[in-house]
Amino acid sequence: MTIRAAIFGGSGYGGSELLRILLFHPDVEIAFVTANEHAGKRVGEVHRNLLGLTDASFVPAPEDLGSTDVDVAFFALPHGQAMDLIPKLRPGVKAIDLSGDFRIDDPESFEKHYKLSHSATDLQKEFVYGLTETNRDAIREATYIANPGCFATATLLALAPMVKSGLLTGKIIVDAKTGSSGSGAKPASNTHHPQRSNSFYAYKPFTHQHVPEIAQHLGKVVVFENELIFMTHSLPVSRGIFASCYLETNLNLANEDLKHIYSNFYSDAFFVRLVDGSPDINWVKNTNFCDIGTFSNGKQIVVFSALDNLVKGAAGQAVQNMNLMFGLDEKTGLIFAGGNP
Amino acid sequence: MTIRAAIFGGSGYGGSELLRILLFHPDVEIAFVTANEHAGKRVGEVHRNLLGLTDASFVPAPEDLGSTDVDVAFFALPHGQAMDLIPKLRPGVKAIDLSGDFRIDDPESFEKHYKLSHSATDLQKEFVYGLTETNRDAIREATYIANPGCFATATLLALAPMVKSGLLTGKIIVDAKTGSSGSGAKPASNTHHPQRSNSFYAYKPFTHQHVPEIAQHLGKVVVFENELIFMTHSLPVSRGIFASCYLETNLNLANEDLKHIYSNFYSDAFFVRLVDGSPDINWVKNTNFCDIGTFSNGKQIVVFSALDNLVKGAAGQAVQNMNLMFGLDEKTGLIFAGGNP
């Protein structure tokens, strides 16, 4: 079987990484990749890392989506565009949306956090949240996938085992940090190299749009009523998310017990690596791995997670989900290591 | 008045920054600067940023400290050396220790965290903790100063106003991050450029030696019985400490109320700048400023602080303390801006 895939929005970092992965996927053929601004240009001219690896050119978004002959469409567009396009797809075409359009069930919460009114609320219930490791069965059956945000992936993978364990008490604090590519490919003041290269700062305190996404999906792992405090910071690196999660239990949990909880939960999760010390974004960059380290001190627990925001936090997880949706091994096309260093 | 100052340990980053500040201090003359390894070399040969700015050469540590003719001695040596040297100083010579030797009252706690037995426990009670902004009166009268650690400075300045307010309830979580210069001038695997330049990771979970220092000195601001969780992380920048402090109160505190608490507490603190958004290590690098930003969300509070680990976190605060000890304006020689960018 060859899966014919379309990529909507191929000029941003998410689209670029989808191309990098799908070009080498043994079961995928890229039908077309859109980029209105760069339509007509060769892919390798825009993403010069791909020069020599593909002859494809960007095309404008097709006017008649209903007649598009593909098996799956990836949407790596700015928030607010996929919800207009996905309803127009030919029935039977699967869709994986890397934007935030279908991650939040509650339309009011969506509007508040994304400053957009939702144009396809009726479609929301058909979307499955694509956090692969906690949601495989539903993903296998899904037609539409809401691919998780990068912060949400790092946070949910760190928290899910403890939330499910039922041992948590009190509030959860997540101190999360992201690399600059998380802000996208368009230059802006917060990604201006002279400012960013020696900086570290927090942003959007108490208001980040991933908060409702995280809370909602923790609530699907198990009943979740703890208070969640989620704080985002900017790192002076290009790639990487690192989350430090502070938890509290009502009993003294030895380090071994804690590790046991995590290794049980992730026993069949190839892309979650449980590490002995702290994870490091250096070791997961350019890969689909999420590394997790856990430490306890009496009733206090800290869980660290690290991933590449563009791979496990976006394009890699999207392909992992596609693999499941088409009956493939979820690892297909995704087993590659980052470099050392 | 000209203060004759000696620097013990001039070849590390702390000593280098002391030199950079004291060379331009209007009331200080550097009597000598020691560096056993580099004895005989010109200062500008080792610290090439100082080339052309001083003709001084490093000397070996004097054998007879008791006859040293200086008014003040700075100790920027590895942990464990100042406690042997300070007792030998001529009576009347003031000493400012940038190491951890005299920061912790409790000898057992010291031994546990520094893996050293203390050789001058009887001198401990004569040391005043040099967190200038909370301790000015005692510093003015002090002969001996234990200069705070860089993490401790960032954390204590962020927490002190709220701890003193008496409004805190529950545990305090401090997620702290440091630049690579905090590990000193000697190459090591954790500061190897290929590994460090695109990395972010946590270290010493639940065991960092600044924990007892912070707890003890919070306890001196006011009775402090809250639980403190302090977690250290490594940033891929050369300079800077950033602390994200998560607090909880028993009442809803508006942002304005919170800002009021901080502006009252720091009304006479030139080097603490209260900022509207998040602080950023980019804006405090190379300066003696500590920038603090505060945010509330009902009963949840986050306080961010940023400083330069080598200046406000080490040499700058040491000179600030020296100024007070000699009756000078605490700002003398310390009013300089970092660059933008």
Add this chain to the structure above:
Amino acid sequence: MTIRAAIFGGSGYGGSELLRILLFHPDVEIAFVTANEHAGKRVGEVHRNLLGLTDASFVPAPEDLGSTDVDVAFFALPHGQAMDLIPKLRPGVKAIDLSGDFRIDDPESFEKHYKLSHSATDLQKEFVYGLTETNRDAIREATYIANPGCFATATLLALAPMVKSGLLTGKIIVDAKTGSSGSGAKPASNTHHPQRSNSFYAYKPFTHQHVPEIAQHLGKVVVFENELIFMTHSLPVSRGIFASCYLETNLNLANEDLKHIYSNFYSDAFFVRLVDGSPDINWVKNTNFCDIGTFSNGKQIVVFSALDNLVKGAAGQAVQNMNLMFGLDEKTGLIFAGGNP
């Protein structure tokens, strides 16, 4: 004497550094600083490194320049604006232009390289080129200064002694590298952090606008007829220029002879430091120093120079020139070290 200074264009990096230096200059009072976009905002709100150090606010550019009561005006505006404003200044007001408007004598060459037609060609002859170390006497007498470009400063200081020696033969090749702040404070694709942070590349081969500036001013040091090849590259650092200059002589010149030529030429140049090994931008960042290292190998010579593009390459040299124009020691307000590290 207090010099009343105006800064036109205070929101960019050049203006920011002028502010940082002039705020602490013992003989200068800043009369006003313009920034149309930020008019009304506090300086410390825009340049947060200056927070707490000045109460000044940005003002719009005054409509009637002729009645402006200042002694000197600095122009840190985009290329093409100073040439419209300087003719309107009240007679007797000195002007120092940090843009390229008056650096090139030949209007055709100016138009070719700056893509602008010149509106004040008649004023060109009244401008003195502000490369302090080679031009002091003329600068002292000048009313108008064309402050050199950052690349031109690094290159000319590296080449001038050898050009003047008359020993050069054959072409000169300059391989120059710049930090990202050289592109200014406005975000652009070449300074987008994700792209820039791990990059190195060349730009504008054979066409950089500093070529005619360098050639013209080398020609003023002495008759200069050698071919000059000047190539610019982008470094993934915020600050710094490094120039590697390849020269050839018609005799075997020992390293000592070479050093002698440079130390003679720069015997009274405080801000040029001749170093034994290679200079390093790390050691000159945030300072007004230009470090130069020289090496010979028979008839082949390489000269390396390093400086901070925003200080010696812009604002610092501008103040150095102002000092001379007002009869002050050229070092006034400019003696400060960068940090180690």
Add this chain to the structure above:
Amino acid sequence: MTIRAAIFGGSGYGGSELLRILLFHPDVEIAFVTANEHAGKRVGEVHRNLLGLTDASFVPAPEDLGSTDVDVAFFALPHGQAMDLIPKLRPGVKAIDLSGDFRIDDPESFEKHYKLSHSATDLQKEFVYGLTETNRDAIREATYIANPGCFATATLLALAPMVKSGLLTGKIIVDAKTGSSGSGAKPASNTHHPQRSNSFYAYKPFTHQHVPEIAQHLGKVVVFENELIFMTHSLPVSRGIFASCYLETNLNLANEDLKHIYSNFYSDAFFVRLVDGSPDINWVKNTNFCDIGTFSNGKQIVVFSALDNLVKGAAGQAVQNMNLMFGLDEKTGLIFAGGNP
């Protein structure tokens, strides 16, 4: 066919990259990988990027090399060790040496540049220089390969077409820059993060050990008698080599003519990509590509090349050579893209 490969020296960066590539090579089985210091440790414990991707552990170097049952042995050891080991291999075992031991024909030149006396000079003539793109036929027949240095690869690939064209006149100047991983995995003062992260400097002027390697192998492309000046600089990035090569011809060569020379020379070279503008290390990092850009200006020419020092400059080219030695397509196992960004 499965090629059984041994790696001697698996703990450094060269060995690490060999592992990363060979683990996924469809025709290779890793027989063993040595690392005396880490013997017994799991590969993924030392190279944490490989965690979860292999169960292999490091072994000590076998005492009896003659009985080692492998088809090919890679040597990624410090200079001076392979020349002792390779003579002990069982006859018929192919060897690829990533060190400098067999790159230079002349023993005196070797001793001068590597400060080592050569213990296997008689074996020198059996080594083929592994610059794949210029030497394929000999590599196919070779038993022993001297894998080129990273600087030499970048320089030779940039120069070979013009040297072969016979159009060069006068000296060649190569201004080369390298990332910090080129100094190896062992911490040292020149790779100490606080110093390196904002630095740029030159090193070893006129004395780098790659000079004789480059000169010798240019001389094998064609008779080469031009003077070669080669200068090395340190970049504040982890990975990447960038070479700026200044050439001169005796006729006016249009840009098109120049591009024609290069595209002809590299018509069958998949891993050499000729780019329109400047290459950028950002686009080749983590890949086996060498990107080359060419520009002419009358008789002056500049050629820029960029590659990843650990891949095309070391492990990648070694595998490319192994492929040829075993009759495989040279691209096997090496077609992967780096990320954008």
